[in-house]
Amino acid sequence: MPLSLQNKKIIISAGASGIGWATAKVCLSKGAIVYLCDIDIKSLNKIKKHPLINKRLFAYKCDASDEYEVSNFFTQINKKIKKIDTLINNVGVSGPTGTIEKLDSKDWERTLKINVISHFYFTKLAIPMLKKNKGGSIINISSGAGIMGFPLRSPYAASKWAVIGVTKTLAMELGKFKIRVNAICPGTIKGNRMVRVIKDKAKFLKVSKKLVEKEFVSMASMNCWIYEEDIGKICSFLISSDGERISGQTIPVDGNATRLD
Ligand SMILES: NC(=O)c1ccc[n+]([C@@H]2O[C@H](COP(=O)([O-])OP(=O)(O)OC[C@H]3O[C@@H](n4cnc5c(N)ncnc54)[C@H](O)[C@@H]3O)[C@@H](O)[C@H]2O)c1
Secondary structure, eight states: OOOOOOEEEEEEOOSSSHHHHHHHHHHTTOOOEEEEEOOHHHHHHHHSSTTTTTTEEEEEEOOTTTTTHHHHHHHHHHHTTEEEEEEEEEEOOOOOOSSSGGHHHHHHHHHHHHIIIIIHHHHHOOOOOOOOTTTTEEEEEGGGGGOOTTTTTTTHHHHHHHHHHHHHHHHHGGGGEEEEEOOOOOOSSSHHHHHHHHHHHHHTSSSSSHHHHHHHHHHHHOOOOBBBHHHHHHHHHHHGGGGOOOOSEEEEESSBBBOOO
């Protein structure tokens, strides 16, 4: 039987483009109802033309790193529903590129604020809705940088390791409520984010973008890019009843990345 997410209610942070939007589309294709938010009006406006908008797809403007805005986002959702099946904590920025001596404390703070503390804002408000649902799942998007060191990206690595720590802890706290908590670690994703990352790294190292790109792809044994939809597919598996006994896990989707450098 094909995997179904029929009428599963799913919240996705930073869902208007990239991995979040690809995941939203995979979930919608399997029958889910998606509530997403994003800071970017342009991407939200594009989504507002989707045929399922205000039917099974709801999109809101919200800065995930602002607790007040996140609380407002939940107030909007709570006008429609009281229970959810899944929260996907997808928001995360790449942070600055450079050796520690060259990095600014403001950039460190911003990276941790968006990549870790925002997840807290969403999780805190989602747990009562998951409890009302008598179970469900939280999926935290970490990174290969959450299981390996990542030279020149120390704040990003710190934030993504923190996401794993929170995941393991929450899985233990929430297991008795039948709420499963897992982290996904995407590898090098073909998309806009990597275009920016490659540009910054090439500039810092004073080498060509082509060389940096080749290096990134070669970090996976499978010598391949990972696609945004690959993350959507693993999310949909974890949300579905096929994943109902999986919790506390860190799941790389990275073509077997063996290094990040
Ligand atoms: N792209 C990759 O190669 C890669 C690899 C590993 C992990 N990840 C992780 O996957 C997640 C998604 O990555 P992506 O590549 O799709 O990101 P992205 O940079 O393409 O951005 C996705 C969305 O996040 C939104 N956003 C940024 N800051 C926000 C904020 N403060 N509030 C609300 N929305 C905000 C943007 O507007 C955008 O629509 C992140 O946590 C990222 O760290 C990405």
